[in-house]
Amino acid sequence: MIERTLPVACPLDCGGGCPLLAHIEDGKVVRITNNPNGDPHMAGCIKGLQMTRVLYAPDRLVKPLIRNGPRGSGQFREAEWGEALDLVAKRLIKIKDRYGAASIFRLGSAGTSTGALYETVNITRRFLALLGGYTDITDGYSSAAGKYTTPFVLGTRAAGIDAGTLRSSKMIILWGANIAEARLEGALEAHVREAKARGVPVIFIDPRRTLTAKTLATKWIPIYPGTDSAMMMAVLHVLIIEGMVKRAFVEKYSYGFDELGDHVLGRDDGVPKTPEWAAGICGTPAAEIRDLARRYGRSQPTAIIPGLSIQRTLGGEEAIRMSIALQVATANLGVEGGSSGALTWGTLPTPRMGNLPSLDNPADASVTAYKWADAVLEGRKGGYPTNIKAFYNVGGNYLSTAADTHKVIRAFQSVEFSVCHDFFLTPTAKYCDIVLPAAMFLERNDIVIADGGNHVMFSHKVAEPPGEAKTDYEIFCLLAERLGFLPAYSEGRTEGEWLDKFIAESEIPDAAEFKEKGIYFGVDQHRVSLSSFKADPKANPLKTPSGLVQIRSDAYAKTGYPAIPTCRAAAPDLSHPLRLISPKSRYRVHSENWNIPFFRERERHALWINPADASARGIADGDAILIHNQIGKVRIPAMVTPNIMVGVVCLQEGAWPTFDEDSVETSGSPNVLAPTEPTMPSRATRTHTIFVQVEKSG
Ligand SMILES: Nc1nc2c(c(=O)[nH]1)N[C@H]1C(S)=C(S)[C@@H](COP(=O)(O)OP(=O)(O)OC[C@H]3O[C@@H](n4cnc5c(=O)[nH]c(N)nc54)[C@H](O)[C@@H]3O)O[C@H]1N2
Ligand SMILES: Nc1nc2c(c(=O)[nH]1)N[C@H]1C(S)=C(S)[C@@H](COP(=O)(O)OP(=O)(O)OC[C@H]3O[C@@H](n4cnc5c(=O)[nH]c(N)nc54)[C@H](O)[C@@H]3O)O[C@H]1N2
Ligand SMILES: [Mo]
Numbered sequence: 001m002i003e004r005t006l007p008v009a010c011p012l013d014c015g016g017g018c019p020l021l022a023h024i025e026d027g028k029v030v031r032i033t034n035n036p037n038g039d040p041h042m043a044g045c046i047k048g049l050q051m052t053r054v055l056y057a058p059d060r061l062v063k064p065l066i067r068n069g070p071r072g073s074g075q076f077r078e079a080e081w082g083e084a085l086d087l088v089a090k091r092l093i094k095i096k097d098r099y100g101a102a103s104i105f106r107l108g109s110a111g112t113s114t115g116a117l118y119e120t121v122n123i124t125r126r127f128l129a130l131l132g133g134y135t136d137i138t139d140g141y142s143s144a145a146g147k148y149t150t151p152f153v154l155g156t157r158a159a160g161i162d163a164g165t166l167r168s169s170k171m172i173i174l175w176g177a178n179i180a181e182a183r184l185e186g187a188l189e190a191h192v193r194e195a196k197a198r199g200v201p202v203i204f205i206d207p208r209r210t211l212t213a214k215t216l217a218t219k220w221i222p223i224y225p226g227t228d229s230a231m232m233m234a235v236l237h238v239l240i241i242e243g244m245v246k247r248a249f250v251e252k253y254s255y256g257f258d259e260l261g262d263h264v265l266g267r268d269d270g271v272p273k274t275p276e277w278a279a280g281i282c283g284t285p286a287a288e289i290r291d292l293a294r295r296y297g298r299s300q301p302t303a304i305i306p307g308l309s310i311q312r313t314l315g316g317e318e319a320i321r322m323s324i325a326l327q328v329a330t331a332n333l334g335v336e337g338g339s340s341g342a343l344t345w346g347t348l349p350t351p352r353m354g355n356l357p358s359l360d361n362p363a364d365a366s367v368t369a370y371k372w373a374d375a376v377l378e379g380r381k382g383g384y385p386t387n388i389k390a391f392y393n394v395g396g397n398y399l400s401t402a403a404d405t406h407k408v409i410r411a412f413q414s415v416e417f418s419v420c421h422d423f424f425l426t427p428t429a430k431y432c433d434i435v436l437p438a439a440m441f442l443e444r445n446d447i448v449i450a451d452g453g454n455h456v457m458f459s460h461k462v463a464e465p466p467g468e469a470k471t472d473y474e475i476f477c478l479l480a481e482r483l484g485f486l487p488a489y490s491e492g493r494t495e496g497e498w499l500d501k502f503i504a505e506s507e508i509p510d511a512a513e514f515k516e517k518g519i520y521f522g523v524d525q526h527r528v529s530l531s532s533f534k535a536d537p538k539a540n541p542l543k544t545p546s547g548l549v550q551i552r553s554d555a556y557a558k559t560g561y562p563a564i565p566t567c568r569a570a571a572p573d574l575s576h577p578l579r580l581i582s583p584k585s586r587y588r589v590h591s592e593n594w595n596i597p598f599f600r601e602r603e604r605h606a607l608w609i610n611p612a613d614a615s616a617r618g619i620a621d622g623d624a625i626l627i628h629n630q631i632g633k634v635r636i637p638a639m640v641t642p643n644i645m646v647g648v649v650c651l652q653e654g655a656w657p658t659f660d661e662d663s664v665e666t667s668g669s670p671n672v673l674a675p676t677e678p679t680m681p682s683r684a685t686r687t688h689t690i691f692v693q694v695e696k697s698g
Helices: 081-099 120-131 144-154 163-168 188-197 211-215 228-241 247-253 257-265 275-282 286-298 316-329 369-382 405-414 472-483 486-490 495-504 511-517 531-535 611-616
Strands: 003-009 019-025 028-034 065-067 076-078 104-107 135-138 171-175 202-205 219-221 302-306 365-368 390-394 417-422 434-437 446-449 455-459 519-521 578-581 607-609 624-628 633-640 648-650 690-696
Touching: 003 455, 003 511, 065 081, 081 104, 081 390, 081 417, 081 434, 081 472, 104 120, 104 369, 120 390, 120 472, 120 486, 135 369, 144 316, 163 188, 171 188, 171 286, 188 202, 219 286, 228 257, 228 275, 228 286, 228 316, 247 316, 257 316, 275 286, 302 316, 365 369, 369 405, 446 495, 455 511, 472 486, 495 511, 511 519, 607 611, 607 624, 611 633
Parallel strands: 104 135, 104 390, 135 365, 171 202, 171 302, 202 219, 390 417, 417 434, 578 648, 607 633
Antiparallel strands: 003 019, 019 028, 065 076, 065 434, 446 455, 455 519, 578 690, 607 648, 624 633, 624 690
16 A cells, blocks of 8 residues: 655644644545654644544535524535525625625634635635625734734734744743643744753743643743733832842833833832732732742743733733833843743744735725624624624634624524535534535645744645535635626636745745645744844834833823723622633634544543632532523533632633523533623733632532
8 A cells, every 4th residue: 555645734723833744545644744844843733633533524514504494403404516505695695785795794713724825714805805895803812902902012013933032041931821732833832842951940820730831831820810910010029129120121122111110119009019919819829929020030031922811801901011011121022032022923924925815895894803793783783883684604613712602692693694614513503504515624735824933834635525525715716606706706716826826926936845845944943023123222113102112102091091001900709709711722723623522532621620619619520510600601510620720710612512491501611601891992802801600500
């Protein structure tokens, strides 16, 4: 039997963008390994290496489905492509003619997030733009607070680092960054592991003792979710009091630092932000915070790598402003081995590469992601730009991943028409009128541009789509043909012709070599953002009003929130005293893989609860419990574990929700409990600030 190999690249939403190699025997993918042409630090995770479990899953969709039962019931009949596509085209035109193009809402986010051709958001936007326009979702669930805030402080969002620069770090702080599980890029974990092996302290600040705490960190510091700005202020308090602030750096590179210093010392409000003050907010012993500050103040360079988690909280904007302020105070910004303190993810340029051209949205209407269901339900009356009548969903499973599942269901019930493309009959697909079976990345060719690092990858088609499944591009071309705009959509190009065009537009000198190796590296693999500003702030000022790091921002103050960072951590109320977090599982990408037994069996899905909180409620490991708040109820077993701090409970993101007759959710889907009230002023997601009560379920 002859085995051959072809490079592929995982385009899923973990930011990893990992270079992989598919091993093919008799036309079947039998194994996936790491692509040896990648950097040795790049290693695929279990999701990528076991992708054949998804590829050959027995529940892959193989035919178009047309709903013939109530929405959500899962009752569909199989249809021929011709019938399904005619229906989609007819309904879209009818809705557009009757209510205007902006009544069509584009849903979906994670899907394929890094494909030059198949990026699910981009490929859908192009189609809907040619249809005449749509209402778009902007900002996303991931990093909206950080993206909003960082330009006020740094004048740019491009403030990340290449993981290779950690070779120069003397200390690494993973601040809510659980990188061994919630991957932020393919090479980060190996670089942190190497640093640890060199004797570099790796501090992990997280409410949970996770795999990162166990395998990568030298120290775990627990913290209540949503309180990072308080701990950061206390760290700064110690740095100031103990004379460890690098004054010359602060003066040369920042604006308004002293005002923050006065606030931290309590000169403006009479509340010194000491470790003892923070201990009461963060649930972390003051001695731990003081020790962290001293070690941090002494170790240079130190890289703070914030997780996206710290800004997906109420007041999460301030955690990002504060972590930048800390890196300024310690002279770690713009320095190799340091970091800016801003999000490191997806912020530095990648090698030049063409991609499917985006088109202006003629309807020019959009809604911020966290409020999308409210926008559907309230429409113009609620101050939103449009009245929504139809959904076009590609690459999203919002029944599982969007906040307030009951509201999401009402939104799906409210529209006249909904269509989605997916590999599986997800809970979201079940609420759609037409479900079109899509090909996954191993069944098509694409170019993958990773979120982290400086490389691009070619991903070959290594399998045929199952049954009659088609690629998203084929589906959109067939629809565009029916709607009369195929020439504009496809520009007459096949998949392969687009990819050749993108490579021709790229900096890659040899297309054949790129396809054969599967990866191309940009010239510089050790980029430090803001390093030219650091080298000469007069010649290379930041794009802020002062040209410096804007610790105080009058522009930010115009949003109604203070000009300097403040602590806006929300505290639970007496009836909902526990703080619920809903982080990523290492076995899933959001809700993806929930339906794949191989992945499900590897992890117990239950509510993490500390033994003290459990015994106070008479809860033993494995007991059925009810988690509840004003938004919803979830019944699921408890997992009593010291790996979560007292006062915090955790239900990992991604369960496909199921409900009993009393509307109690029974799979363990945390978004049933998530309010859609966003963090302000960014109007971003706050899914790590949810307050609940937990009790034994009778
Ligand atoms: N395996 C896997 N990896 C992924 C993804 C995935 O779905 N699966 N998704 C990718 C995507 S789209 C994104 S946006 C990123 C998300 O990246 P993150 O936001 O970093 O991921 P989370 O898992 O939500 O949270 C990371 C850690 O922060 C902790 N945490 C929660 N709240 C707080 C807090 O307020 N403060 C502190 N200090 N810690 C807190 C959690 O316990 C968790 O261990 O991950 C990417 N990587
Ligand atoms: N409670 C809570 N909720 C969260 C989070 C959290 O931390 N806690 N994290 C949030 C974050 S950071 C994010 S980014 C969102 C993600 O939210 P979603 O975008 O809904 O994420 P997924 O569950 O990955 O859904 C992607 C869907 O697209 C399908 N798909 C994948 N690739 C393709 C493709 O190429 N073509 C087509 N047609 N379909 C494809 C998959 O099968 C899957 O059904 O979730 C958010 N929700
Ligand atoms: Mo995300």
